[in-house]
Amino acid sequence: MAVKVVVVGAGAVGATVAYTLLTADLANELVLIDINRDRAEGEAMDIADGTPFTGPVRIYAGDYEDCRDALIVIFAAGANQRPGETRLELAARNVKVVRDVMDRLLRYWNGGVLLMVTNPVDVLTYAALRFSGLPENAVIGSGTVLDSARFRYLLSRHCRVDGRNVHAYVLGEHGDSEVFVWSRAAIAGIHVDDFCDRRGVPRPDRQDLSERVRRAAAEIIARKGATYYGVSLSVRRICEAVVRDQESVLTVSGLVDGYYGVTDTAFSLPTIVGRRGRVKVLDIPLAPEEQQALCYSAGILKQAQRDNGL
Numbered sequence: 557m558a559v560k561v562v563v564v565g566a567g568a569v570g571a572t573v574a575y576t577l578l579t580a581d582l583a584n585e586l587v588l589i590d591i592n593r594d595r596a597e598g599e600a601m602d603i604a605d606g607t608p609f610t611g612p613v614r615i616y617a618g619d620y621e622d623c624r625d626a627l628i629v630i631f632a633a634g635a636n637q638r639p640g641e642t643r644l645e646l647a648a649r650n651v652k653v654v655r656d657v658m659d660r661l662l663r664y665w666n667g668g669v670l671l672m673v674t675n676p677v678d679v680l681t682y683a684a685l686r687f688s689g690l691p692e693n694a695v696i697g698s699g700t701v702l703d704s705a706r707f708r709y710l711l712s713r714h715c716r717v718d719g720r721n722v723h724a725y726v727l728g729e730h731g732d733s734e735v736f737v738w739s740r741a742a743i744a745g746i747h748v749d750d751f752c753d754r755r756g757v758p759r760p761d762r763q764d765l766s767e768r769v770r771r772a773a774a775e776i777i778a779r780k781g782a783t784y785y786g787v788s789l790s791v792r793r794i795c796e797a798v799v800r801d802q803e804s805v806l807t808v809s810g811l812v813d814g815y816y817g818v819t820d821t822a823f824s825l826p827t828i829v830g831r832r833g834r835v836k837v838l839d840i841p842l843a844p845e846e847q848q849a850l851c852y853s854a855g856i857l858k859q860a861q862r863d864n865g866l
C-alpha cells in the first residue's frame with residue numbers, strides 16, 4: 557500500500573523529520589509544506605538528492621491539498637524556544653499557528669493520523685483536537701516519547717547495557733513538570749536498582765538523572781539553538797508504529813478524560829499505537845508519589861489550556 561506522509565513546517569525539526577523518514581523507508585511520498593515556500597522547496601530538493609541511495613521516494617514541496625490521502629500529517633510548524641524560554645511560553649504564539657493551519661488542512665482531510673510535534677506539544681495536541689473535531693484516536697502528540705528515550709539513554713549509560721533493553725517511561729507534560737516512573741524502570745525483566753546490584757554498578761541517583769533528562773533540551777538549545785535529531789528519531793518511531801500497525805507501547809500525548817480525577821486534558825501516558833493512531837491508553841500502576849506528580853503535571857497543562865482560551 558502506498559504511504560504518503562506530509563510534514564507541515566520545514567524548519568529544523570520538519571526537515572530533519574523528513575530526512576529521517578526517508579532513511580527509514582517508511583513512505584513512498586513525502587510532502588513538505590511551509591509558509592516559507594522557498595524553504596520547503598530547498599529542503600525537499602536537498603533531501604530528494606539522496607534517494608538514489610535509499611529507494612524511490614517522491615519528495616516535494618506541496619500545499620494543503622496534498623494532505624488528501626496522507627496516512628500521517630506531522631505538524632512541526634511554529635516558533636521554537638529561545639535560550640532560557642520554557643515550552644509553555646510558546647503556547648500563545650503556536651496556538652495561533654495551529655488554528656491557522658487546521659483551517660486549511662481540514663478542507664482536504666480524509667482520514668489518517670495527525671501527529672503534533674510543535675511545542676508546547678501537549679497544549680497544541682489539545683488545541684488541534686478542539687479546532688479540528690477529529691476523533692481522539694487520530695490526534696497524537698509526540699509527547700514524552702523523546703523524554704522517555706533520554707531517560708532510557710542515560711539509564712543505559714549508567715547501567716552499562718544496550719538502551720534497547722531499558723524499559724522506562726516519562727509521563728505527563730513534555731516539559732518541566734514531567735514525571736519519571738522509577739518504580740517501573742526495568743532491564744531484563746528486573747527493576748533497574750536490582751539490575752545495578754547484579755551488574756556491579758551503583759544504583760542511579762534518581763534526582764540527578766531525572767534532572768539531566770528534564771534539562772536536556774535547555775542544555776542543547778543553550779549550545780546550538782535548537783534540538784532536532786532526537787525528536788526526529790522519536791517521530792520516526794511513532795510513524796513506524798502507525799505505518800506498520802505495530803501496536804507499540806509509546807508515551808505519546810493525547811486526550812485524557814477521567815484519569816484519577818483528571819478531565820479533558822492532553823498529556824502522555826503509555827499508549828498502544830497502531831494504524832489508527834492511539835489504539836489504547838494503558839493505566840499502569842504507579843507509586844503514590846508518581847501518581848500525585850502526574851496529577852500535578854496534568855493540572856499545569858489544564859491551566860495552560862485555559863490560559864490560552866482552550
Ligand SMILES: NC(=O)C1=CN([C@@H]2O[C@H](COP(=O)(O)OP(=O)(O)OC[C@H]3O[C@@H](n4cnc5c(N)ncnc54)[C@H](O)[C@@H]3O)[C@@H](O)[C@H]2O)C=CC1
Nearest residue numbers: 565566567568569590591633634635636673674675782787
Ligand atoms: N515535541 C518535541 O519533542 C520537540 C518539539 N520541538 C518544537 O518544534 C517546533 C519547530 O521547531 P524548529 O523546527 O526548530 O523551528 P524552525 O523555526 O526551524 O521551523 C519552524 C518552521 O515553521 C514554519 N512556519 C511558521 N508558521 C507557519 C505556518 N503558519 N504555516 C506553515 N509553516 C509555518 C516556519 O516558516 C519555519 O520553517 C518548535 O515549536 C519546537 O519547540 C522541537 C524539538 C522537540
Ligand SMILES: CC(=O)C(=O)O
Nearest residue numbers: 643675702773783787
Ligand atoms: C525542544 C524540545 O522540546 C526538546 O528537545 O525536548
